[in-house]
Amino acid sequence: MLKKGDKKLINGWAFYDWANSVYSLVISTTVFPMYYEAVTNKGGNVHFLGTDWHNTTLYSYSLGVSFLIVAFLSPILSAIADYTGNKKRFMQFFCLLGSLSVMSLFFFTGKENIWIGIVFAMLASIGFWGSIVFYNAYLPEVAEPQDHDRVSAKGFMLGYAGSVLLLAFNLSMVMKPELYGITDSTLPARVSFLTVGIWWFGFAQITFSRLPNNPFKRKPEKDYIFKGYRELQIVLKEIKTQGQLKILLISFFLYSIGVQAVILLASTFGTKDLGLEDQNLIITILLIQLVGIVGAFFFSRLSAKIGNIKALKITVVIWAFACAGAYTLHRDDPDVNLKFYILGGFIGLVFGAIQTLSRSTYSKLIPDETQDHATYFSFYDVTEKIAIVISMTIAGIVTSYTNSLRLFILILAVFFIAGFIVLSFMKKTKYVK
DSSP states (O other): OOOTTOHHHHHHHHHHHHHHHHIIIIIIISHHHHHHHHHTTTTOEEEETTEEEEHHHHHHHHHHHHHHHHHHHHHHHHHHHHHHTOHHHHHHHHHHHHHHHHHHGGGOOSGGGHHHHHHHHHHHHHHHHHHHHHHHHTHHHHSOGGGHHHHHHHHHHHHHHHHHHHHHHHHHHHHOGGGGTOOOTTHHHHHHHHHHHHHHHHHHHHHHHHSOSSTTOOOOOSOHHHHHHHHHHHHHHHHHTOHHHHHHHHHHHHHHHHHHHHHHHHHHIIIIITOOOHHHHHHHHHHHHHHHHHHHHHHHHHHHHHOHHHHHHHHHHHHHHHHHHHHTOOTTOTTHHHHHHHHHHHHHHHHHHHHHHHHHHHHHHSOTTOOOHHHHHHHHHHHHHHHHHHHHHHHHHHHHHHSSSHHHHHHHHHHHHHHHHHHTTOOOOSSOO
16 A cells, blocks of 8 residues: 555555546537537527426526535545445446436437436536545545645646547537537547546546545444444534634635635626627636646645645635626627636636635644545545535526626625634644645
């Protein structure tokens, strides 16, 4: 078994970002949402579970349900994983669930089988976010605390690089199908879904071959569920006594409402509010990913010099200004495309950085003596999922009254400011400066 701090172990762990980030970019952000809108007649109604739904509303609700399922399951499953020492097995299960579900989207061709698109998009989301809980929990076990920022950044950098490579290939099929001899208009996107699932599952095997299973040599007794629930209660009591960790979780919750909303609704804001073409959105998304590599690297190094707290506060401030800037954009502005690109550049700078630093800072605050890393990170994950549900709810309320996301974007700036204020109450600890 590879030892903690071993370069081969660290690279193996970070490589899971390379494997699974293609889901975030291709399925969550670009190809699948565009394909879904196209085959369900942009803005049209679809029939699902005996009821007529607006196509976008159905898709949003299905993702919201998937987030709630993960938020409900991850704490108890993580506690069981910690108790039994089987973190890797749980991570492998969710990876398999997610990758197979993504590949199953190949059979989604339109309204006539809308259930395939909705059901497997939900399962893919559960698989992705479920595996992330256990993946993040390995960070304290593969690297020393002083290396958490650098190692966390390495994962995000690999993720951005890998996802851009596969997206470029997928877009070449979608935009130039004749180059591949494809005549079916739905086939390029559906093949893209296959490539994402194969990429995710295939490259994940490198990670699984290097990550240890049961590193603390636990010998569980029977009644796993009961014992896992008791483990969960123990960790919850521990968290209540840790002031700095609670402050970080509150701040993380507040600014995650903004971060996750931008990730999920940026393309919708660009098309419906600013009237941007798909190609302009794709350029912006690629720009965010590429600048994100630089941002994750830069802020991981900056945190080593000025500390995690100050570096995190800088990213939150930039996010707040970016939201305020987005609010000022108008579709009748002749330079709206250029301004959207510039805004994408600023978001890219802090897109990976805020996630990198949040993950590594939380990891540093987990007690040295604990072996319940998955359970600790499940609370981190639940915080993020609840933030997503709340942000989507606010977006729905605002758009129902204004038929626009502009006011919602401005509201997000308020959440970033609130997150900054809470973060200001954090004090330096042994590893967090």
